[in-house]
Amino acid sequence: MPIRSPRGRAAAYRSLWQWPLHSPLRLVGTVVVVLVLAAGVSWAATSGRSSAPSAPGQNTSGPSTSDGRPATAGSPSVLPPVVPLNPTTLPLTAAPQAALAAASSWASAWVDHPAGTTTEQWLARLRPWTTDEYLGVLGSVDPGNVPASTVTGPPEATRVSPASVQVKVPTDTITLILLVVDDGSGWRVADSDEG
Incomplete structure (x- = not known):
C-alpha cells in the first residue's frame, strides 16, 4: 500500500535509517555491506578505465622514455631530467x-x-x-x-x-x-x- 501522508512517509524513512541502530550486529552488518559496495564500485571504475580500448596509433606497451625505448622501473616515465641552473658569474x-x-x-x-x-x-x-x-x-x-x-x-x-x-x-x-x-x-x- 502506498504511503500517502507526510507523516507516513517520514515514518517510513525514519524506520529505514533507524533499522541498523536497533542492535550492534545490524550496525556492523550494515557498515560491512556499505564498505563492500564502495570497494566494488571503486574496483569497477578502475578496471573499466584500464580495459578501455586505446585510440588507433596509441602505444599500448606501457610507458616509454623520450627516445621511444620502453621505460624500466628505474627510469622516469613522466618528465626528462632537468638541467641544473648555473648562474652566470663574471670575474x-x-x-x-x-x-x-x-x-x-x-x-x-x-x-x-x-x-x-x-x-x-x-x-x-x-x-x-x-x-x-x-x-x-x-x-x-x-x-x-x-x-x-x-x-x-x-x-x-x-x-x-x-x-x-x-x-x-x-x-x-x-x-x-x-x-x-x-x-x-x-x-x-x-x-x-x-x-
Missing part, C-alpha cells in the same frame, strides 16, 4: 664601478646615525641607494641598534653577476656584506648582512 674585476660606489654610499649612510636620529631620517639618507623593497624591511630597524659608526675601508666585490654584485664593506665593528642590484634606474642595495 671580480668586472664589477661595475657604479655598483661599488652605490655600496660605499649606502654603507656610509648606514653607519651615519648620531644620537637622536629617527628611523625616518636614517631611511631618508639610505633611500637613494636602496631598493624600495629593502627600504620596507629597513623601516623596522632602530638606527640606535646599528653597531657600526664609521666605514673603515673601500668596498670590495666578492661575487659578480651581470645584474648583481655582492660587495664587502669593512666598518669599525663588523664587515657588511651587501647585495647590490641593477634595478633599471641604477645600482641599489637589495640586502645586507654581517660578515
Whole structure:
C-alpha cells in the first residue's frame, strides 16, 4: 500500500535509517555491506578505465622514455631530467664601478646615525641607494641598534653577476656584506648582512 501522508512517509524513512541502530550486529552488518559496495564500485571504475580500448596509433606497451625505448622501473616515465641552473658569474674585476660606489654610499649612510636620529631620517639618507623593497624591511630597524659608526675601508666585490654584485664593506665593528642590484634606474642595495 502506498504511503500517502507526510507523516507516513517520514515514518517510513525514519524506520529505514533507524533499522541498523536497533542492535550492534545490524550496525556492523550494515557498515560491512556499505564498505563492500564502495570497494566494488571503486574496483569497477578502475578496471573499466584500464580495459578501455586505446585510440588507433596509441602505444599500448606501457610507458616509454623520450627516445621511444620502453621505460624500466628505474627510469622516469613522466618528465626528462632537468638541467641544473648555473648562474652566470663574471670575474671580480668586472664589477661595475657604479655598483661599488652605490655600496660605499649606502654603507656610509648606514653607519651615519648620531644620537637622536629617527628611523625616518636614517631611511631618508639610505633611500637613494636602496631598493624600495629593502627600504620596507629597513623601516623596522632602530638606527640606535646599528653597531657600526664609521666605514673603515673601500668596498670590495666578492661575487659578480651581470645584474648583481655582492660587495664587502669593512666598518669599525663588523664587515657588511651587501647585495647590490641593477634595478633599471641604477645600482641599489637589495640586502645586507654581517660578515
